[in-house]
Amino acid sequence: MTKQNVLVSETKSGLAITVAVSNTSLFSSAVQKPLTTQGGYITISRSKLLKTLETSGVVTGTGRINAWVDSMRASSPTHVRPTPSLKNKEEGSWILKHPSALNMFEDITNASKGKQIVMFLDYDGTLSPIVDDPDRAFMSESMRRAVRNAARYFPTAIVSGRCRDKVYSFVRLAELYYAGSHGMDIKGPTKSSKNNKRKQPVMFQPASEFLPMIDEVYKALLEKTKSVPGAKVENNRFCVSVHFRCVDEKSWTTLAEQVRTVLKEYPKLRLTQGRKVLEIRPTIKWDKGKALEFLLESLGFANQNNVLPLYIGDDRTDEDAFKVLRDRGQGFGILVSKSPKDTNASYSLQEPAEVMDFLHRLVEWKRLSLRGHSRV
Numbered sequence: 001m002t003k004q005n006v007l008v009s010e011t012k013s014g015l016a017i018t019v020a021v022s023n024t025s026l027f028s029s030a031v032q033k034p035l036t037t038q039g040g041y042i043t044i045s046r047s048k049l050l051k052t053l054e055t056s057g058v059v060t061g062t063g064r065i066n067a068w069v070d071s072m073r074a075s076s077p078t079h080v081r082p083t084p085s086l087k088n089k090e091e092g093s094w095i096l097k098h099p100s101a102l103n104m105f106e107d108i109t110n111a112s113k114g115k116q117i118v119m120f121l122d123y124d125g126t127l128s129p130i131v132d133d134p135d136r137a138f139m140s141e142s143m144r145r146a147v148r149n150a151a152r153y154f155p156t157a158i159v160s161g162r163c164r165d166k167v168y169s170f171v172r173l174a175e176l177y178y179a180g181s182h183g184m185d186i187k188g189p190t191k192s193s194k195n196n197k198r199k200q201p202v203m204f205q206p207a208s209e210f211l212p213m214i215d216e217v218y219k220a221l222l223e224k225t226k227s228v229p230g231a232k233v234e235n236n237r238f239c240v241s242v243h244f245r246c247v248d249e250k251s252w253t254t255l256a257e258q259v260r261t262v263l264k265e266y267p268k269l270r271l272t273q274g275r276k277v278l279e280i281r282p283t284i285k286w287d288k289g290k291a292l293e294f295l296l297e298s299l300g301f302a303n304q305n306n307v308l309p310l311y312i313g314d315d316r317t318d319e320d321a322f323k324v325l326r327d328r329g330q331g332f333g334i335l336v337s338k339s340p341k342d343t344n345a346s347y348s349l350q351e352p353a354e355v356m357d358f359l360h361r362l363v364e365w366k367r368l369s370l371r372g373h374s375r376v
């Protein structure tokens with residue numbers, strides 16, 4: 001029987017399947033049904049493969065749209081209303097697997113003994129509440145203070161799907177490092193180079209060749225989707241977001257069709273999904289997990305044991321970073337969520353207010369431990 005290689009990787013909505021036949025990539029699309037794999041590659045028979053693609057809607061046009069819309073629905077938690085007893089049972093077993101980082105605080109600080117904690121923070125839904133208008137997702141002054149204090153003791157980076165300048169305009173803390181566009185636009189710690197003795201921030205933009213294409217696709221999406229009331233297209237520099245939070249559910253299929261029509265012309269771009277948002281980005285193998293590794297390396301912690309990275313995030317794209325930490329067996333991923341979700345994070349926090357508490361506690365603990373050291 002002919003065997004095909006299927007590359008399965010995590011996306012915001014579930015998994016992205018890339019089917020490679022004779023080294024040629026045929027499809028790359030977001031589907032909802034997860035396939036369990038080890039190491040990202042699975043081998044399945046041709047008939048099984050076609051069946052999988054048909055059920056997931058990758059093969060047929062309408063099927064694909066249905067899968068997209070199903071997936072858009074799945075990213076709206078209000079649609080999933082389990083009965084209270086089932087809900088409690090589910091939540092109970094989930095919280096045992098991913099206990100609150102506040103309750104596990106001592107375990108986290110114990111694990112950091114002799115190590116430098118490095119903080120990685122997602123922005124939307126982690127530092128700022130989710131709101132209807134993406135341009136008004138401001139973080140509170142008290143959260144800004146908490147992040148500023150944390151950065152005094154721990155190197156701190158913001159890792160966001162937003163464009164770097166925009167997320168900086170929300171956070172406004174120059175002492176942090178920033179990875180925008182899902183990690184594709186990094187401004188890291190300052191370093192002096194051989195040729196230039198003056199210290200400059202490390203900059204890394206692995207998708208720079210895609211800039212003209214992203215700009216073109218942004219304009220095309222803006223034009224195409226303007227007939228759908230509530231749809232909002234956001235240019236995140238190395239990726240584009242199509243928001244449907246304010247779109248009537250009856251128009252989701254139309255919107256998905258429009259996005260697909262535009263994307264058809266751009267095989268080098270792929271679609272992932274976030275919280276009521278379709279995200280269009282380059283097919284390069286770069287994500288928030290890779291950005292985390294890049295920043296650790298820039299900070300001088302490549303392959304080191306004396307570091308404890310903590311990554312706090314609420315989104316599917318943050319899973320790439322949680323997975324990196326899990327695979328390295330180093331540090332902890334902390335998922336911000338009020339409801340059970342499939343995750344590679346070790347711990348959980350319910351909402352941005354708890355993220356703030358956690359940062360406060362970490363700073364307080366560090367202050368006390370430094371004071372203790374200075375006394376002996």
Ligand SMILES: O=P(O)(O)OC[C@H]1O[C@H](O[C@H]2O[C@H](CO)[C@@H](O)[C@H](O)[C@H]2O)[C@H](O)[C@@H](O)[C@@H]1O
Nearest residue numbers: 123124130131132134137160161241245275277
């Ligand atoms: O990686 P993040 O910092 O979490 O960014 C992910 C996306 O966040 C923003 O959209 C989300 O937040 C909006 C404001 O609360 C909300 O209206 C939207 O429904 C959410 O999806 C941002 O606008 C996107 O560009 C980011 O990709």
